[in-house]
Amino acid sequence: MEKKIPLIEKYRVERFDDIVGQDIAVQEVKNFFKTFPRQKALIFNGPVGTGKTSMAIALAHEYNYELFELNASDLRNRASLDEVLKPSLEQSSLFKKGKVILMDEADGITTTDRGGLPELIALLSKTHYPIIITANDIWHKKFSLLRQKCKIVNFKELSESDIKFILIKVLHAENKRISLETLTLIAKQSRGDVRAALNDLQSVLDIGEELFAQEISEREKQESIFNILKKLFQRPFDSNTIKLFDSTGMELDEVLLWVEENIPEAYQGEFIARAYDALSKADIFRGRIYRQQYWRFLVYENFFLSAGISASSKFKNITKFIQYKRPSRILKIFLANQKNQRKKAIVEKYARLCHVSKRKAMKESFLLPFILEQMDPKTKKSMDLEDKDEEFLQEKKAAIIVAAGLNQFR
Numbered sequence: 001m002e003k004k005i006p007l008i009e010k011y012r013v014e015r016f017d018d019i020v021g022q023d024i025a026v027q028e029v030k031n032f033f034k035t036f037p038r039q040k041a042l043i044f045n046g047p048v049g050t051g052k053t054s055m056a057i058a059l060a061h062e063y064n065y066e067l068f069e070l071n072a073s074d075l076r077n078r079a080s081l082d083e084v085l086k087p088s089l090e091q092s093s094l095f096k097k098g099k100v101i102l103m104d105e106a107d108g109i110t111t112t113d114r115g116g117l118p119e120l121i122a123l124l125s126k127t128h129y130p131i132i133i134t135a136n137d138i139w140h141k142k143f144s145l146l147r148q149k150c151k152i153v154n155f156k157e158l159s160e161s162d163i164k165f166i167l168i169k170v171l172h173a174e175n176k177r178i179s180l181e182t183l184t185l186i187a188k189q190s191r192g193d194v195r196a197a198l199n200d201l202q203s204v205l206d207i208g209e210e211l212f213a214q215e216i217s218e219r220e221k222q223e224s225i226f227n228i229l230k231k232l233f234q235r236p237f238d239s240n241t242i243k244l245f246d247s248t249g250m251e252l253d254e255v256l257l258w259v260e261e262n263i264p265e266a267y268q269g270e271f272i273a274r275a276y277d278a279l280s281k282a283d284i285f286r287g288r289i290y291r292q293q294y295w296r297f298l299v300y301e302n303f304f305l306s307a308g309i310s311a312s313s314k315f316k317n318i319t320k321f322i323q324y325k326r327p328s329r330i331l332k333i334f335l336a337n338q339k340n341q342r343k344k345a346i347v348e349k350y351a352r353l354c355h356v357s358k359r360k361a362m363k364e365s366f367l368l369p370f371i372l373e374q375m376d377p378k379t380k381k382s383m384d385l386e387d388k389d390e391e392f393l394q395e396k397k398a399a400i401i402v403a404a405g406l407n408q409f410r
């Protein structure tokens, strides 16, 4: 089997020409090198996945420089700094002209005591080599001194059509096709982040378009539920509280699982007990709805779940960061459903092949891993099993063998 390189590595930009949607930035980089050393350093500033690191790699290729990467801890280390200032190892060779220093992802460097920023600024006045600094937010106040000494090159979020262009190029190179609908979905989801787009494309190629679309709609639901939980647990109770769940596409029962999981994350002490009390009341009405089909009880389930939970705590702080969790129970149900659908699909193929009813095929399904193993390859091929089907069958077989083995010992 061929080894799998992630798309973001396999198709990493290597030349200026490969960089999409950053024409102004490319031009500014070229100008900088024309006039170097008028200014010593460039800052590549912009959102994630827009080509900052790639631009550094590309310019090293284009100008035949050795790319010397520096990290924050190097700045605190004399020996590393001397190494940076020393002539390039390869400089004496015929192959490289010199070096360019890359301080990638500078956002994290500190200003205090033996921080890194003062050292970085000192380095600017000592170096003979161009320095590239990349950051997501260079306008943070701690960088004000650094900003004055560098030329800032802004990278922008890529447009939807730029992202599509990149994805189509990759698909072409991979000799793969996907629907326009999925292509658009990926481009929209990426919000101008090429890395995110390529990673999503990877998932589509791995799990298929249908499952991918399902996963995105899960992701969207989650994004909104996180906001709703924040309002529920952290905003003071008011007349809007009972309308909180109206905007989600999620069933109230699923909301209940999210609330259940997150009460202990958000509340403390006796307020946890009060919140669970409200939750249990919501759950009583949920049970009555199911047993008696009294749908008008939804009003009460909603009331206890929103107002009840919100009013359980007196301490509300909307600015506090709380890491809300995804309920573990849903995930298990979801996985079980996936498996079930896979099994159904295989059984259908088998039923068609043998001209038996699906019901009968389902009854014999526990034998399928063994039947298919004995089947002659041509017949089996006509069943059109997917890789994931095969994987599922292997798993089942292993489980059956283990179970049989255990029985022998009983």
Ligand SMILES: Nc1ncnc2c1ncn2[C@@H]1O[C@H](COP(=O)(O)OP(=O)(O)OP(=O)(O)O)[C@@H](O)[C@H]1O
Pocket: 007, 008, 009, 011, 012, 013, 018, 019, 020, 021, 022, 046, 047, 048, 049, 050, 051, 052, 053, 054, 055, 105, 134, 135, 136, 158, 166, 194, 195, 198
């Ligand atoms: N403008 C672009 N044109 C073509 N490919 C791009 C572009 N921007 C990013 N990519 C691709 O996306 C991936 C990530 O890019 P890169 O690492 O350069 O992003 P970055 O801006 O440095 O992000 P971060 O801020 O997270 O470090 C790479 O595979 C790269 O080839």
Ligand SMILES: [Mg+2]
Pocket: 052, 053, 054, 104, 105, 134
């Ligand atoms: Mg980067």
